[in-house]
Structure formats: structure tokens, C-alpha cells
Amino acid sequence: MTLFVDIVPDDAPGGRSEPKSAGGSSRLRSIGTRVGLPLLSVLVFGIVWQLVAVSGIWSETFVPRLGTVWQAFVDMSTTHNGIRGYADYYWWEHLYMTLRRVLAGVVIGVVLGVLLGLAMGTVGWLRRLLEPWLTFLRALPPLAYFFLLVIWLGIDEAPKITLLALAALPPAAVATTAAVSAAPVALIEAARALGASRAEVIRDVVVPSALPETFTGIRLSVGIAYSSVVAAELFNGIPGIGGVVKDASNYNNTPVVLVGIIAIGLSGLIIDGLLRTIEHRVVPWRGKV
Template sequence: MKNGVKSPPSPPRKRRGWPLTVASGVLGMLVWAGLAASGIEGFPGPVPVAERAVDLISDGTLFGDLAASLRRVFTGFVLGVGLAVPVGFLMGWYRTARGLLDPWLQFFRMVPPLAIIPLAIVLMGIDETPKIFVIFLAAFLSSVVSTYQGVISVDPTLINAARVLGATDRTVFASVVVPASTPFILVGMRIGLGASWATVVAAELIAAQAGLGYRMQQAQLYYDLPTIFVQLIVIGLAGLLMDRALLLAERRLTHWQERR
């Protein structure tokens, strides 16, 4: 109370969701242990997988494979998003560019990036170039659609109001369209990140000398299920951490949005 006037009640703090996250993780481990104890032939439990992870960490194999996959994903993802954002803005802002590019964009969206892998290997060889190219393609196609959709979804009232106040097209684009499109762009980036991880694993299964997907293929030949589980867990954790980083960036860049 100040000067006899009651202060407005402070907004309730959002409850943290970490207890549910921990409970979900514990439940998942229990289900995993239960499946392993149920007698499924060859299905490894948490303990054998953890022991295999320690072995792979000790000899440096796991970190080497993780570094190789991360390098490919990061390179292809950054290149794909870096091209997708300006192309998406171009398509959303100019109808001519939309008419020229949209048919080709929709055509290539119907072709899975994984189907491009054999062609990329034949044309580009078996080094890093085809792997990065298919990751780039997966990230680009996911992000460009979201960016384009974000631009055309901007409320026309905001654009008209800015123009009435004397704003030029450049000012309208920079001050209205770009901020309003940012949530769409970041959602597209998160989708593109998942597509990038799926694509790199497939590419490494076909032609690679190192990487998480390559190690899974080698383990498959020897029916080494614990190693396969280790690689799957590492892929999931690496992708989850990268996704959380994008989600944090989204919250910081779009703090003006109302959230439930």
C-alpha cells in the first residue's frame, strides 16, 4: 500500500515445468527397464547401454562421432536457414517473386531430401559435400515456407497504419513485417533442425567414415544393440539441446507475444 492506495496484485508466477520433466524421464527409464526385463530377445536395458556408453567415451569414439555429425548438421543448417530467410521474405513481399519461385519450392518440398542422397553422392562424390548439401536442402525447405507464411500473415492493418503515419516501404518492412514474422521464422528453424538431424543420420548410413549414423550402421552389422541405443540417445540429446537453444532465442526475440 502506498499513500493509502493498494498496489495492484502482482501477476502470478508461471510454474516451472521441471518436476514434470523429471517425472517423465523417470517414467521413461522405468518403461525401458520393464521392456528389457520382459524377455524381448536382444533388447538391452539401461545398464548395458550405460556400460557401452562408458566404453565409447573412454576410447574417444563417441565424441569423435558426435563432433563429425554436429559439424555436418551445423554447417548445413546455417547455410539452409541463411538462404531460406531472405528467399522467404522475397516471396512474401513481392508477388512476382512468389509466382516465379513458389511452384519450384512446392515441387522440391514433395521430394524428400533423403531421396536426393543417391543423386548427390553420384554428382558430388562421397566426401562431406553431398552430406552437407542434403542437410542444407532439408533446413532450407522447412525454413523458407515458415518465413514466407510469416510475411503474408502479417496483419494488413499494421502495415496500413504505418503507411498512414508516413512510413516508407523500407521502414514498414524493417519495423513491422520482420518483427511480426520472427515467430514463424523461429518455428521453421526448429522444424528445419529436426529435419537436419534426420537427414544427416541417413546420409551417414550411406557414405561416411565417422558420425553417429555411421557408427549405428557398423553396430547393425554385428548386432550390437547397446551401441545403437547409445547413438540414438546421443542424437536425441544433441537435438534436444539445440532445440532448447532455439526455443530460448524465440522467447527472447518474441517476448512481446502473449503466451498461455
């Protein structure tokens, strides 16, 4: 007796490839949701903004039409009537100077904050000594001490970078302190029982367990520093997006202010996305253990 076995190829219609196509369509729907919903919200916001601007409820000084904002963006990107961009700089040159200041301030603030948090989390008396000062600094709005920095350091780059560093330091320090203090005691005791020194315990147990929370603090530091950039560029802030926003507001130039705000917001989203990517690479176990 001959036994005939009908084997259906995986790629044949109706074969076993259907679950794969279902999974592919599910991924497409997920990507469409992640991308489509934000775009839809932006579109709805733009339509509502344009309707309010056209209705005349408020003056165009307060709510300019989208075409006016676009023209301001074009003017900041080109040379028109003998004027180069805004204040003789194109918008990307302003943004570059702002990002350079933010980078310098964040690097200084985050490095000092992480080192300080590591020390405070491992040395109890140091934490009790410095924690009130960190809380005091964190409670101060950057504008409150910026004028003092200008008196001490002048109006060049030093007070701007110092302000951004002071804004970035407390979140990184507080998050690292909390993360180090919450390191698993069982793992620490096990490492000590195996003969690890204090430095080895910190390097091999405490630091890896603290990394996820530390990255959260770093992201907060970058966000707070970036939100302080307008204050940092109050004096001698051109070239700089914050300086553009401040200068344009003096003349009720709302379209230019909006272009500056959009540039700050979009670049902030990109920076946060890069930090998320770095976090996933450095701390791949976050949320899985």
C-alpha cells in the same frame, strides 16, 4: 486515550508472508512436475525395456539388456583391448563431427530459406514461381536425392552438408512466406500513411510481425535436418554418430545403435531447448499480444 495498534511483521509466523510461501511452494510443485514427470516416464520405460529383455520374448540381438547398452557406451568412451572407442573415435568425437555438419547445413539452409521466404512473401509473382519447387523439395525424403548428390559432389563433406541444407531450407522458407503474407495490413497501411518507404515497412513492420512464425520454421528446419543426419552420413560418415549407427547396424550391433540413437536424441533436445531460449529473448512478445 491511547490507541494501541498491533502491527504484525511480514516475516512473523502467521503474518502476511504466507501468500509468498504459498507462491513459492506452487513454483516448486510446477518445477517438480516439469522435471519429475519426464524423469518418471524415462524410468518406467527403462524398467519395461529391462523386463522385456530379461523375459526372453525377443532375442538380445533385438532387445539388449540395459547393462549391455551401458557397456557399449563405456566401450565407446574408453580405450579397451587396444581399441579406441568405436572405429578409433570416442562417442563425443563422433557427435562433434555430426553437430558440425548439422550446424553448417542448417545455417546455409535457414539463411537461404528465410531470405527466400521474405522475398516470396512480399513479391507475389515470385511466390507463384517458386512455391511449387519448394513443395516438391519438401515432399522428397532426403535419401531420395542423396545418391544424386554423391554422384555430383563425391563422398566427402560437400554432399552431407548440401543434403542437410536442402532438408532445412523448405520449412524455413514456407514458414517465413506465410508469416510475411499474414503481416497486419492495418499496420502496413499506417506506416505508409506516415511516409515510410517500402524497405522501411518491411524492416519495421513486416519482419517484426513475422519473427515468431519464422522462429517456428527455424526450429522445424533444425529438427528435420537433424533427423536426416543418418542419411547424410551413409557414405564416409565416420567419424559421425549417423555413420556409427549405420555401421553398427550392418553387424546387428544393437547396443551401439541404441547408444547412437540416444546421443542423437538427447543432443536434439538440448539444441531445441537452446532455440527456445533464443526465441524467448528475441521475440519476448510472442503469446502476449
